[in-house]
Amino acid sequence: MAKRGGYPGGMMPGNMSNMLKQAQRMQRQMEENQREMETREFTATAGGNAISVTITGKREVTKVTIDPEVLDPEDVEELQDLIMVAMNDVLNQVETANNDAMNKMTGGMNLGGLSF
Numbered sequence: 001m002a003k004r005g006g007y008p009g010g011m012m013p014g015n016m017s018n019m020l021k022q023a024q025r026m027q028r029q030m031e032e033n034q035r036e037m038e039t040r041e042f043t044a045t046a047g048g049n050a051i052s053v054t055i056t057g058k059r060e061v062t063k064v065t066i067d068p069e070v071l072d073p074e075d076v077e078e079l080q081d082l083i084m085v086a087m088n089d090v091l092n093q094v095e096t097a098n099n100d101a102m103n104k105m106t107g108g109m110n111l112g113g114l115s116f
Contacts, residue, residue, distance in 0.1 A: 026105060026106075029105050030105065033101045033102075033105065036057075036101075037057030037058075037094075037097065037098060037101065038056060038057050038058045039056070039057065040056065040057045040097070041054055041055070041056055041057075041062065042054065042055055042056075042057070042090050042093040042094050042097070043063075043090065044086045044087075044089035044090035044093060045086060045089075046082040046083070046085040046086040046089070047067075047070060047078075047082040047085075049067070050066070050067040050069070050070040050082060051064075051065070051066055051067070051070070051079075051082040051083055051085075051086045052064070052065040052086065053065075053083070053086040053087055053089075053090050054090070055090050055091070055094065057094055057097070057098075059091065059094060064083075066079070066083075070082065
């Protein structure tokens, strides 16, 4: 005859309490890291510093600098390419910083694509 009651999987109430505390601690850490990321700035350059793009951890562009020497009306495509390279680089920096922060918190465990 099967026992009634008890805890599925052999988990005791103390273990559940510890797991809940750990989850709450991780949630607080994630919130703190998210706030920190939102205030950080990331900068990337392209074309030997001819183009500079700065964004926040919230992925908001805060500054774009273009060296006037790269402004060639005959070659607008080069300017567009340099801006694209700088933007992609700075967005990758933010993604890497997010992943690094998450890996520190989770010890490298994959939690299904969680990010800040």
